[in-house]
Amino acid sequence: MRLTVDALTCRRSGRRIFSGLSFAIGPGEAITVTGRNGAGKSSLLAILSGRLRPDSGRLTVHDMGEAALPECLHAVGHRDGLKSSLTAAENLAFAQSLLGTKRLSPRAALDRLGLAHALDLPVAYLSAGQRRRVALARLLVCARPLWLLDEPTAALDTASQGVLAGLMAEHRAAGGLVIAATHQALGLDDARNLHIAQAAPRAPEPAADSEEVWA
Numbered sequence: 001m002r003l004t005v006d007a008l009t010c011r012r013s014g015r016r017i018f019s020g021l022s023f024a025i026g027p028g029e030a031i032t033v034t035g036r037n038g039a040g041k042s043s044l045l046a047i048l049s050g051r052l053r054p055d056s057g058r059l060t061v062h063d064m065g066e067a068a069l070p071e072c073l074h075a076v077g078h079r080d081g082l083k084s085s086l087t088a089a090e091n092l093a094f095a096q097s098l099l100g101t102k103r104l105s106p107r108a109a110l111d112r113l114g115l116a117h118a119l120d121l122p123v124a125y126l127s128a129g130q131r132r133r134v135a136l137a138r139l140l141v142c143a144r145p146l147w148l149l150d151e152p153t154a155a156l157d158t159a160s161q162g163v164l165a166g167l168m169a170e171h172r173a174a175g176g177l178v179i180a181a182t183h184q185a186l187g188l189d190d191a192r193n194l195h196i197a198q199a200a201p202r203a204p205e206p207a208a209d210s211e212e213v214w215a
Helices: 041-049 088-099 106-112 128-141 158-173
Strands: 002-012 015-025 030-034 056-062 073-076 146-150 177-181 192-195
Touching: 002 041, 015 030, 015 041, 015 192, 030 041, 041 073, 041 146, 041 177, 073 128, 088 106, 088 128, 106 128, 128 158, 158 177
Parallel strands: 030 177, 030 192, 073 146, 146 177
Antiparallel strands: 002 015, 002 056
16 A cells, blocks of 8 residues: 655644645555644544545545545544443454454454453453553554554553554554654654644635545
């Protein structure tokens, strides 16, 4: 899979967050997205995942046939997206059924994150770091080429951060792509950096037609 982003512009609540953002990423590559709070790091990932519509710009997916971009990715955001009343295994089984293209079993995925002992525990009983690891385990239960990670090391201890770095390295070695918004090092020493500068304050502008290509 390859992804090309051309002249992307984002507006939130009538305010332009960033504009003219362009980059490309291909198999085995990683991009870290940096910038001050409010610069638009999470907004960029939301646009890539299909949760937010860009104000203008072009997103083009290559080498994935007729699949749309949201069908090619995993997204792990600030919120863990877990159902507290379900067990860790049930949360992952649901994700696997929803996303398709099965890879590891919930048990095997949790074992990779050091959480095999929490397989049958309701997520409500887990600590913030453990919940974060369950959310990251979703990356392993289904095979998708692009990982979008928003502050993926939040609530993780040093050992778990090392495990995550290893999982990202394995994913890239198999031809996967990683785009991660972060304020700290992720163990992606060879990643390219995309720094989003704080947009200058300006008056609200009328919305422009957006141009999107999911192909």
